Amino acid sequence: MDLKLGKEHEAFREEVIEFLKGWPLSGEETKLPQVEQDQIFRNQAIEKGYVYRDIPTKYGGSEQPHDVIKDTIIQDEFRKVGAPGNIFSIGAAMVAPTLLECAREELCDRFVESAIRGEVNWCQGYSEPNAGSDLASLQTRAELDGDEWVINGQKAWTSMAAEADYMFGLFRTEPDAPKHKGISYLLIDMKAPGITIRPVKQINGGLEFNEVFFDNVRTPVGMMVSERGKGWQVSRATLKHERNLIGDPNMLRNTYLALVELAKKTIRNGRPAIQDPRVRDRLAEIEGYVTTQEYSGLRQLSAAAKGEELKVMLPMMMNKLYSTDTAMMLTRLSQDIIGGDGLIAPNDAETAMAREVQHTPGRWVYEYTAAIAHSIAGGASNIQRNIIGERALGLPRDLRLE
Amino acid sequence: MDFGLTEEQELLQDTLRSFVAGESPVSKLREICDSESGYDPKVWEDLLELGIGGLIVPEEYGGVEMEILDLALVSEILGEGSVPVPFLGHSMAVAAILYAGSEEQKQKWLPVLASGEMLGSIAYAESTDEGEIWEASQATTQLSDGKLNGTKRFVPHGQFADLVVVSVSGGGLAVVEIASAGAKLEPADSLDRSRPLSSIVFEGTPAQELPNADAAVVARIRDIGLVLLAADSFGAAWQLTRMTIEYAKERKQFGTPLAQFQGVKHQISNMATDLDPTRALWWYAAHALDHIADESEKNCALAKAHITERSMEVARSAFELHGGIGYTWECDLQYWFKRAMFNRVFLGTPSEHRARYADLAGW
Numbered sequence: 067m068d069l070k071l072g073k074e075h076e077a078f079r080e081e082v083i084e085f086l087k088g089w090p091l092s093g094e095e096t097k098l099p100q101v102e103q104d105q106i107f108r109n110q111a112i113e114k115g116y117v118y119r120d121i122p123t124k125y126g127g128s129e130q131p132h133d134v135i136k137d138t139i140i141q142d143e144f145r146k147v148g149a150p151g152n153i154f155s156i157g158a159a160m161v162a163p164t165l166l167e168c169a170r171e172e173l174c175d176r177f178v179e180s181a182i183r184g185e186v187n188w189c190q191g192y193s194e195p196n197a198g199s200d201l202a203s204l205q206t207r208a209e210l211d212g213d214e215w216v217i218n219g220q221k222a223w224t225s226m227a228a229e230a231d232y233m234f235g236l237f238r239t240e241p242d243a244p245k246h247k248g249i250s251y252l253l254i255d256m257k258a259p260g261i262t263i264r265p266v267k268q269i270n271g272g273l274e275f276n277e278v279f280f281d282n283v284r285t286p287v288g289m290m291v292s293e294r295g296k297g298w299q300v301s302r303a304t305l306k307h308e309r310n311l312i313g314d315p316n317m318l319r320n321t322y323l324a325l326v327e328l329a330k331k332t333i334r335n336g337r338p339a340i341q342d343p344r345v346r347d348r349l350a351e352i353e354g355y356v357t358t359q360e361y362s363g364l365r366q367l368s369a370a371a372k373g374e375e376l377k378v379m380l381p382m383m384m385n386k387l388y389s390t391d392t393a394m395m396l397t398r399l400s401q402d403i404i405g406g407d408g409l410i411a412p413n414d415a416e417t418a419m420a421r422e423v424q425h426t427p428g429r430w431v432y433e434y435t436a437a438i439a440h441s442i443a444g445g446a447s448n449i450q451r452n453i454i455g456e457r458a459l460g461l462p463r464d465l466r467l468e
Numbered sequence: 469m470d471f472g473l474t475e476e477q478e479l480l481q482d483t484l485r486s487f488v489a490g491e492s493p494v495s496k497l498r499e500i501c502d503s504e505s506g507y508d509p510k511v512w513e514d515l516l517e518l519g520i521g522g523l524i525v526p527e528e529y530g531g532v533e534m535e536i537l538d539l540a541l542v543s544e545i546l547g548e549g550s551v552p553v554p555f556l557g558h559s560m561a562v563a564a565i566l567y568a569g570s571e572e573q574k575q576k577w578l579p580v581l582a583s584g585e586m587l588g589s590i591a592y593a594e595s596t597d598e599g600e601i602w603e604a605s606q607a608t609t610q611l612s613d614g615k616l617n618g619t620k621r622f623v624p625h626g627q628f629a630d631l632v633v634v635s636v637s638g639g640g641l642a643v644v645e646i647a648s649a650g651a652k653l654e655p656a657d658s659l660d661r662s663r664p665l666s667s668i669v670f671e672g673t674p675a676q677e678l679p680n681a682d683a684a685v686v687a688r689i690r691d692i693g694l695v696l697l698a699a700d701s702f703g704a705a706w707q708l709t710r711m712t713i714e715y716a717k718e719r720k721q722f723g724t725p726l727a728q729f730q731g732v733k734h735q736i737s738n739m740a741t742d743l744d745p746t747r748a749l750w751w752y753a754a755h756a757l758d759h760i761a762d763e764s765e766k767n768c769a770l771a772k773a774h775i776t777e778r779s780m781e782v783a784r785s786a787f788e789l790h791g792g793i794g795y796t797w798e799c800d801l802q803y804w805f806k807r808a809m810f811n812r813v814f815l816g817t818p819s820e821h822r823a824r825y826a827d828l829a830g831w
Contacts, residue, residue: 067537067755068470075469135469326831340831343823349831350822354749354774357767360749361471368471377472381748384741391741451737452730458714459740461727 069364075135082143085114089149104150105183116140117151118182121162125178134371141232145320156226157181157188167387169291173253177232189256191235191278191303198223199449201236202246202298206280210287215239215252217283218262227276230256234304236297243295251297253289260284270435272417296454316394317332318389321433322356324425325349325400332403333382339403348399355392362388383458387450390441397434404430469695471748481541483518488549494800500552501661501803507628512553512638513584520555522582525562529578533793534759536692540699540754547703547811550803552662554587554625556763556814560693561588564633566642567685568678577631577643589629590693591620591644591668592815602816604686609670611636611677616644616651616670622814626666627655634675642675649673660810662803691757691768693763693815701811702743704804708786709739711801713776715790731787739782745773766828773821776812783808 071079088110091097091103098106110116112128119137121127130136144151152158162181165174180186197204206219217237227233233254240248254261260283266275292300329340329349339345362381369378381388401408407427416428423429441447455461474482493510500508523539525531539559546555558581565577565588580586594601596608609618616634623632628645644651652669705791710816713736716727726732726800753767787794794801812818 067751067759069755069760071469265763326829330831346826346831347819347822350770350773350825350829351777353825353829354770354777357770358746358749358774361752362745365471365748365751368469371469372472374472380740381745384745387737387741388745423817448730448734451734451741454737454741455727455733459736461713461733461736462717462725463728464730464733465724 070076071135071139075139078136079139079143082116082140085111085116086143086147086149089147092352108150108153111151112371116144121166121178121182125162125174126182134367138367141205153182153184155181155184155187156190156230157186158184159284160190160304161188164234165291167303168251168300172288173291177253186232187226187230188275189227189230189233189278190304191224191225191233191237191254193223194220195222195277199446201301202249204236204238204249206237207241208239208250208252208285210239211284214284215287215290217252217254217280219280221278221280223266224263224276224278225274227256227278228265228273232256233278234291236301239297240295247295248300249297249301250294251300252285253291254283254285258283258285268439270417270432270433271411297372318356318359318392321393322352322396325352325396325403328400328403328425328430334403334405345399345403348402352392352396352399355388355395359385359389359392367465379459383454384450385446386445387454390437390447393437397430397437400430401434407431408434471751474726477538477541477805480538481545484542484545485548487518488551489514492549492551492553494550494803495540497550497552497662497803498800505581506658506661506664507552507554507625507626508529509767511551512587515551515555515661516555516584521558521584522562522578523559524710525566525578525582529566529574530582531578536695536757537751537754539692540695540750543696543699544750545702547700547804547807548707550662550704550707550807554589554628554663556624556663556696557589557624557626558587559696560590560689561629561631561633562640563641563677563689563759564590564681566686569643570679573643573676573678581631586630587625587628588631588633589623589626589627591623591632591634593620593622594618595621602814602820604681604690605639607635607637607682609634609636611640611642614674614676616673616675617641617664618670620667620668620670622656622728623666624663624667624814627664629655632668634670634710636677639681639683641678641686641689644670644673644675649675654764660806662807663681663810688757689764690815691753691764694768694772694821695750695754695757697811697814698753698768698775701776701779701808702746702750704807704811705739705743705775705782708779708783708801708804708808709736709743711804712736712739712786712789726789735785735789739785742778743782746771746778750775766825769821769825769828773825774814776808777818779808780812 072391089107095103095106101359102172108117115128115130117126119130123129165178192201193206194206206221208217233256236249237252238248239250262279264277265273267273268275311322329345330338332339336343343454366378366382369375404427408431409460412428412432416426417432456463491514519532520542522531524533526533562581565573592604593600594608609616630647632644632646634644636642651673654667656665656667658665703737716732717725719726750771753771756764756767786801790801791800
């Protein structure tokens with residue numbers, strides 16, 4: 067083991083830190099709306115090769131050679147100062163990489179740049195009322211009519227559908243083929259006639275989810291990613307990107323540090339909660355999980371940098387389950403510390419997605435409920451346990467499954 | 469940056485694994501554990517030929533001058549095989565003399581410990597009116613004019629040791645050549661038969677103080693012990709997981725292998741998920757002892773607390789999934805379960821180390 071970064075990467079970190087002195091912006095630019103300020107800085111970062119490193123320059127990325135260590139340095143340093151890096155959206159994080167991996171150039175030309183610039187919003191049409199964990203049983207069908215696909219059916223749990231300009235999703239195009247082989251990956255204009263969106267209210271009061279109904283909705287044949295019947299493989303690529311988002315160990319560390327702060331400033335029984343031996347014990351126990359996840363992430367990163375992913379397949383497959391379980395434990399302790407404040411619903415600011423959040427009691431209530439969502443989204447925990455058992459530990463497949 | 473093992477380290481583990489499979493299979497373990505003395509020096513002697521007696525000892529004192537991480541990697545494999553050898557106590561005794569001993573003491577003892585001519589152990593634990601003590605800094609055993617007085621408990625392989633490092637009042641350490649010193653040894657009926665324990669009563673027993681045992685050095689020696697226990701438990705718990713996987717694939721109920729039931733499969737996945745990522749935790753803690761001094765104490769406390777605790781959960785699930793057969797003396801599970809129980813308690817329970825962690829974190 068050698069945990070020193072090495073000269074090249076140390077120098078790179080210095081370079082990034084130097085660049086980040088330009089954030090926040092100064093002078094006249096600070097009068098611009100925040101979104102514009104973000105974009106100005108992001109463009110500078112793309113110019114330097116720090117942002118959208120995997121995206122070709124012709125699509126507005128910085129097309130840098132693959133280097134996971136540099137990626138991590140950038141993420142760390144940007145996070146420390148709250149600078150705008152890669153846009154955190156479905157389009158930028160999931161659609162762009164998937165199109166680049168699986169789609170014809172024409173679709174990439176049309177959609178990648180606007181996705182990473184955040185100019186076009188995307189939603190994901192995967193789950194259906196009767197196809198959740200058993201996603202491949204989905205029934206929303208697309209039938210060819212001339213040079214268009216005609217779509218009928220219903221999608222469920224579609225995050226941000228109301229704000230989205232386009233949907234990417236899975237549709238049954240080959241009804242006679244075996245279930246995984248009858249699915250294709252289509253892009254759909256959300257303004258197309260025949261689409262009805264109905265919001266579903268979540269337990270935290272948010273309206274991010276929607277049901278989306280399709281009544282003879284048309285999308286051109288050119289909007290298919292990859293080929294007919296290959297949608298399942300394409301979706302694996304997208305899901306991989308989604309899981310990457312959820313398994314970020316640093317995010318857990320930040321939340322953990324906020325929890326320690328909460329325990330320091332909350333007074334329980336006449337003294338800071340952190341002086342309570344039970345709180346200290348629980349915090350230290352959770353630290354064991356957070357630190358494990360952090361070091362395990364470091365180990366995976368270093369193996370990936372050497373092209374030795376095979377050596378770390380096991381912990382890689384466990385990332386999602388491990389981090390969502392840890393987040394659950396962590397946010398549960400927050401509820402013990404805030405006590406009665408946990409009886410109050412979070413306000414709008416406390417449920418907002420933002421780079422920097424104030425960890426108010428209401429925010430902890432939101433984080434606690436969000437931890438529940440994370441154990442479902444992107445492959446529910448019991449599906450993760452199946453994957454770990456079957457693919458990593460060599461256990462047989464379930465009964466009555468092909 | 470490289471958060472991984474070198475080829476030499478992988479080779480070291482592979483070599484040891486083959487050795488354990490050949491020389492210390494579970495049949496041998498059972499034989500030794502059921503024997504009168506509970507110890508067979510043959511396995512240890514063979515291991516010594518691989519250099520594990522003086523792994524961290526500099527070459528000038530007859531060792532192979534490797535790192536704490538290498539020592540921990542050995543510990544993992546010994547835990548995986550529940551190998552009944554005095555590695556833990558011996559390694560801590562070696563560390564104590566290496567870091568706290570005078571030049572003369574190092575020349576006297578390190579070569580014979582490295583070669584295995586002498587077997588070392590440590591005597592830390594005491595039962596006092598104030599409660600149980602593992603921390604060397606709290607020891608009440610008295611050392612004055614080169615004589616020891618006091619009682620120590622839970623000395624691993626104490627009845628077979630030639631030399632014992634004893635924690636003494638004031639936070640220091642002393643060495644007793646146990647065979648010649650005439651201390652009173654009382655073998656205990658140890659739960660973990662692979663690592664028998666003794667009590668030792670010192671009554672004016674001649675001993676030599678280790679002059680460089682300051683607080684930092686004493687902490688470092690304890691931390692080495694903690695990381696060895698964590699690695700041993702990691703190995704033991706993986707073995708329990710492996711045994712459970714094999715059993716669940718073979719054993720049939722309702723006409724189908726247990727592993728095909730999701731309730732079983734998910735429980736096994738949980739065992740592995742709780743455990744496997746912690747490999748990075750003890751690797752880091754061991755690495756920190758050699759390379760990141762200001763991180764080592766916290767990480768060793770965390771590794772011991774977290775991994776020995778998780779291992780017990782893994783063990784519990786292993787029993788549950790084995791059903792009644794797992795609870796029998798005939799079933800091999802017990803060896804690894806008891807190994808993990810030893811690791812959890814020895815040098816202090818997880819909650820004690822979490823409390824220490826909280827202090828170290830400045831909370």
